[in-house]
Amino acid sequence: MVIGAGLGGTCPSPVDGGHRTATGNGDARRIAELEREVQELRRANEILKVYFAKELDLELESTTSPLAVGTPGEPALTEPPPAAPPAPSARSPRPIHWSPAQSSMIPDPPRPMAEFRALGPIEAVVDGRVLDLGAPKQRALLALLVSKVGQPVAVDVIVEELWTGNPPPSAITSLQAYVANLRRVLEPNRAPRTPATVLRTYGRGYLLDNHVVEVDVHRFSERASAGWEALDRGKPQQALRELEAGLMLWRGQAYAEVADTTYVRPEVARLEELRLSVIEGRCAALLAVGAHEMAVAELEAFTQAHPLREYGCELLSLALYRAGRQADALAVLRTNQRRLAEELGIDPRPALQHLENEILNHAPALDWRPRPGGGA
Structure with missing residues (x-):
């Protein structure tokens, strides 16, 4: 008796009645190959899970290492992970997951080295x-330079004005001493004999570098523009916030x-005119939100001064x-009409004449109506 005849010996197999068919051993071999292919697919699937998890910062449900995947009785797979898949197309972009390390790479806006307050x-x-x-x-000297921030001021002009x-x-x-003193306080950490960054020498003059300083005059202008724009767009609450923030800068x-x-x-005259216009804009916003009594108190003082x-x-x-x-x-309109005639020899502008007629006729257009949504 030949041992192992069932594995390819010459002894007839008791299963097939003494006749060895072509399909018996072929099916067994095919099944074994299919099992190996399934095992390889499982190992490849684990490798891909780990690879994409690292790429997309996902957590794996499986803790299997891609370098030690295998089945009992078979050697562990030690090949490196498969090559990266093709780059995604523009229609299916790969999602981006920002980690703390990545977000910290985005630089913050540079802070100014010095802030100047000139509204006072x-x-x-x-x-x-x-x-x-x-x-x-x-x-x-510093006020003079701040008034022309970003522009050089000639030494001759400085001496003439001071x-x-x-x-x-x-x-x-004396001027050179003033400049040296200001540089010392404006850049206390500047190393000796290094060029100044804030208060620079420029030709035959000096300038404050507008790239490294901030001035409240510019912030006031920005607030004024934002407030008037909000008022034009029918957002009086937002206009109030912007205009009041601008006025608070004045000292x-x-x-x-x-x-x-x-x-x-x-420049002083320009800023004063801008300030008065912002006060008027703020009072217009108060009327738009229905704060009539508050507007009256503000405007009575304003018109007495102007x-x-x-x-x-x-x-x-x-x-x-409205109050x-x-x-x-x-009485306010007629007093204004008389003053203009006596002091300037002119008539009020048409808008005031039209307002007087509407007040006399109790025109509904003068009544306050809340805006839909509060007009914020």
Whole structure:
């Protein structure tokens, strides 16, 4: 008897009646091959799961290592993971998962090295600390430079403005000392003999670099523009927030130390006109949200200080009418008409004349109506 005849010996198999068929051993061999293919597919599937998990930061349900996948009795698979799949097309982008390390690579907006406040007496802030700017002329020098931030100011102009046209022989020496002192306080950590970054020498003059400083004058202008835009779009609540934030930046006369100099006076006048317009815009926003009594209090003080500003008078008259004070509303318009005629020899603008007629006729258009959604 030959041992192992069933595995290819010459002894007939008792199963097939002594006749070895072509399908017996072939089926067994095919089944074995299929089992091996299934095992290979399982191992490849585990490898792909691990690979894509690493790529997409997903958690695996299986803890099987791709380098030790196998079945009992077979050697572990030690081949490296398969090559990366083709890059996804534009129509099916691969999702991006930001990790803390990746998000920290996005730089924050650069912080200004110095902040200047010129809507009042000049102030400078570095690292959250208000600086001591020294003697009056040194403060005036800084205010002069802030008024032209980003533009060079010639030494001759500085000397002319600081000493009002009568500079002493030591003026240049004093100016150089003021510049050195300001550089020291504005850049306390600057190494010796290194170029200044904030207060720079530019040709025959000096400038404050607008790329590394911030000025409250610019923030005020931005708030004013945003407030008027919101008012035009029918969003009075947003307009109030913007305009009030802008007005809160004011602490007195702009560029107070050099407000009367020839060089800065036009900028001071521009900012004052802008401030008055913002006050009027804020009162218009108060009327738009129905705060008539508050608007009356604000506008009465405003028109007393600026009686010839017709828009302020128009707003006050409307606020008084909406507050139930029709006689006072008409008195404001007629007082304004008389003052314009006596002091300037002109008539009120058509808008005020039209408002007077509407108040006399109790026009429904003058009544306040809340905006849908609050007008925020």
